Amino acid sequence: MFGYFYQKDGPPVFTCLSHDIIAHETSHAILDGLRSRYTAPSSPDQAAFHEGFADIVALLSVFSLEDVVAAALGEERTPDSQASNIRLIAKRKVTPDAIKKSILLGIAKQVGAAVNGGRDQALRQSVQLAPDTKRLQAAEWEQEHKRGEILVASIMHAFVEIWHARIKALGTFKGGKYNLDLVVEKGAQLADQLLTMCIRALDYCPPTDLDFGQYLAGLLTADFELVPDDSRFRYRATILESFKAYGISLPSEGCDQTTGIWRGFAEAEELTYSRSNYDAMTHDRDEFFRFLWDNRRILGISDRGYIEVVSVDRSIRLGPDGIWLRETICQYVETAHIFGAETEAVLGAKRPEGVSSKDHIEAFGGGVIVLDQYGRVKYHIANPLRGGKRQADRIAYLSNQGLLRKQADGRSRFASLHLKRMEG
Ligand SMILES: [Zn+2]
Numbered sequence: 001m002f003g004y005f006y007q008k009d010g011p012p013v014f015t016c017l018s019h020d021i022i023a024h025e026t027s028h029a030i031l032d033g034l035r036s037r038y039t040a041p042s043s044p045d046q047a048a049f050h051e052g053f054a055d056i057v058a059l060l061s062v063f064s065l066e067d068v069v070a071a072a073l074g075e076e077r078t079p080d081s082q083a084s085n086i087r088l089i090a091k092r093k094v095t096p097d098a099i100k101k102s103i104l105l106g107i108a109k110q111v112g113a114a115v116n117g118g119r120d121q122a123l124r125q126s127v128q129l130a131p132d133t134k135r136l137q138a139a140e141w142e143q144e145h146k147r148g149e150i151l152v153a154s155i156m157h158a159f160v161e162i163w164h165a166r167i168k169a170l171g172t173f174k175g176g177k178y179n180l181d182l183v184v185e186k187g188a189q190l191a192d193q194l195l196t197m198c199i200r201a202l203d204y205c206p207p208t209d210l211d212f213g214q215y216l217a218g219l220l221t222a223d224f225e226l227v228p229d230d231s232r233f234r235y236r237a238t239i240l241e242s243f244k245a246y247g248i249s250l251p252s253e254g255c256d257q258t259t260g261i262w263r264g265f266a267e268a269e270e271l272t273y274s275r276s277n278y279d280a281m282t283h284d285r286d287e288f289f290r291f292l293w294d295n296r297r298i299l300g301i302s303d304r305g306y307i308e309v310v311s312v313d314r315s316i317r318l319g320p321d322g323i324w325l326r327e328t329i330c331q332y333v334e335t336a337h338i339f340g341a342e343t344e345a346v347l348g349a350k351r352p353e354g355v356s357s358k359d360h361i362e363a364f365g366g367g368v369i370v371l372d373q374y375g376r377v378k379y380h381i382a383n384p385l386r387g388g389k390r391q392a393d394r395i396a397y398l399s400n401q402g403l404l405r406k407q408a409d410g411r412s413r414f415a416s417l418h419l420k421r422m423e424g
Helices: 021-032 044-064 066-073 094-100 110-113 143-166 178-204 212-226 235-245 285-292 341-347 389-400 412-422
Strands: 086-088 306-318 324-339 361-369 377-383
Touching: 021 044, 021 324, 044 066, 044 178, 044 212, 044 361, 066 178, 066 412, 086 178, 110 389, 143 212, 143 235, 178 212, 178 235, 178 361, 212 235, 212 324, 212 341, 285 306, 285 324, 341 361, 341 389, 361 389
Parallel strands: none
Antiparallel strands: 306 324, 324 361, 361 377
């Protein structure tokens, strides 16, 4: 889907030349490389997450092209001197409403125009979705691109709020105009910080059956680890409010209900490190597996699944105050093949209606263990195999989608989804 397509009348549309489309498609690929289970059918949220994440990266990365941003906003010269080099922009062009409507926050304008019969319209302009706490529950918002837009809107709404606040704090010239270059610079800075948060959030998300609320907690934790004090620009508070306004609530377990940050691992004292080598544990999957196995009961890992350590990655991040944050992100997945009759015994879940005791179910659990710079467990963020309601919901979803009895190929799913969407 990365090349071009023909419109009914008119020249071909070269999707391979669109910044938005390249960023979107590449994000799918990178995300899949980091968290391969997110393409598996699981829940409306997980399918939508891939789409939303790809759009968020595409939208925020445009801001690294500062000339493009300036051109998209529109500029005016200082009124009293033609020779002045200061570029200005009228207040009315940078109100939250004007920003939301601008071409800047739309995805794939040319493709949008082509599939909308030449009307000047982006393919998606999610930020224009007004906040609504009920939308996530509506059946029509289960489709993945549509549902993904709710996630995009939550982030971009927060982006516009913070950017606008920072623009307002700038001084104005005669006629209430702002210095365009400063406006763009603030936007670029903010987009870069927000994009980094959105990507780093993945380190603090469970590797299976992700939902929007867990992603939110991952996002807030990623930022908290690097910038403990949020009082200056209130990024986290604004993001939390924005997600809430779109009906995305924090996970009911595992995170602080005020700040939204994941709680640190509570039973750290009870873990056994004696058989594991600290240093090897931070880069060797076998060594990390040994640690998991020795501590499986405290970590809530079931004996019933096949456990795989998917990755052990070192992470080094530089905070705004020049302090390095060193962590190791270890990802494991548990897989169990069970019969419907074993749902209660293995998954701690009631067998959903429509699923027979003889149905074969492939169930997953998994977690991310974040080690601090000393190789000690700091966070354990998991959706365990014995997941109760989460597992029951997943089985019911697969059963309703007709996916319980067949293996879906997650990767080709995205290509066909994009094509279907374009054909409208
Ligand atoms: Zn996509």
